[in-house]
Amino acid sequence: MELRLYDTRTRAVRPVEPIRPGAIGVYVCGPTVQAAPHVGHLRSAVALDVLHRWLIASGNAVTFVRNVTDVDDKIIHDAAHNGEPWWALSARITRAFDDAYDAVQVLRPTIDPRVTGHLPQILALTEAIIERGHAYVSGGDVYLSVRTVEGYGALSNQSLDALQTSEKAVPHGQSGQKRDPLDFALWKSAKPGEPSWPSPWGLGRPGWHIECSAMAVEYLGEEFDIHAGGLDLVFPHHENEIAQSACAGHAFARHWLHHGLVTAAGGEKMSKSLGNSITVADALVTTRPQVLRYGLGAAHYRSSMQWSPEVAEEAEAAYSRIETFVRNASEAVGDTPVEESLSKASWDEFAAALDDDLGVPQALATIHSGVRAGNALLAARELPTLAATLSVVRRMLTVLALDPMSQWPSAGGGELTAVVDALVMLAIEARGQARDRKDYGQADALRDRLGEAGIVLEDTPDGVRWRLS
């Protein structure tokens, strides 16, 4: 395993050294299914999908867990507001997330466990923490006693005193049952009308953080390779996961991966609570899904990125350049045998970029260089070399789920395509006859008519090619 990733805890790029060589476990904090997914959620999914795919492409057996938080304060609140059951809301939104993931070819996780399906594991973990003396029961709630946790704050580099004196670190919401303002709930007693499950401490539901500790251990074991999520989860969520798991005696995650956030036009983080988010459904109205994937995935996963119509347009321009090359080169190459050895250097460069903390920008630079070289080979009709270049470009694109041919076949039914092609060819032949007799007025008029219909003609050495604009 050559992969090196930035680790939030050590604040350095470190090699990934799997606990079981050849296999690797990844836990991702997935969404709280409360409102429709926005492009920030999708950026998260795409960035981690690149990790997922690269781990697979590197020959690992990957167990990829991405949880769904399907019960929480906001879900309960919104559902009540809508007059629908909380589970109907969370199920509906879960499907909206799945649709969004599918739209941009995010690989399905090995499993996407839900909080409500793991109450036994959550209760067992909570009990273990109590037994070890790190949590206490208070009025039907269970709180983790942060002061008993050695090294609390290490992930986010916070000192307890700083947290204590921090202006905003005031207790809120809870019923004042905490011994210390820093303590957090493992289990919350049910208020009337709220969903609840039986527990040794009465009816209630899990606190926000405990679910992830419980589910990660369930599917990946007490120690696993990579835990990932958004930068906004570092504190308190991930810090608290570490604390809980340590209190239960679990080594937990070896590597902590955090991706940057998407900002809206004003440069502010895109979020539901700020009301500045662009939903995936809205983005897909104006942007093709493969372009959305390209655009959201193009920046390095750790940097913040803006999403705006301009960014979408640039992604469209950059991606169509790739598509045009793959299409043109494929037509030209036909069955020309591929000499793979010719493309090794490109692949090695690409692999080195991804191995270095998932350097997608450099990886894309390699792809674009391949495209440029390939276009030159195409013009020079050097087909054997072109075949090799096309092959490696597509191989690289496939890792990023951006190959126009295998992963993003153009829309449109087969039969209809044949009919349209025949009709367009009629026009192309008529234009050809006009050109032969130097009647360029007539030829251009025909081309303009096709253009108005959304059809672009390209004259090539091999004849006229048409495509939709």
Add this chain to the structure above:
RNA sequence: GGCCGGGUGGCCGAGUGGCUUAGGCAAGGGCCUGCAAAGCCCUGUACGCGGGUUCGAUUCCCGCCCCGGCCUCCA
């Protein structure tokens, strides 16, 4: 206030103690074309500000300014 990240050429976005100073978009010039389209070639300027270390810093160190994230639910 504390902790973390960032400020790169018209825009987006990599990267590095000096070496041919990524890549995309946009701009200008050229080639190809009947004209286009697609494509190829060439061109341009950069490293927030002020110090310091160094033979040499955009890259390392210090200070400052500005932006963002977290400290409250959040990918």
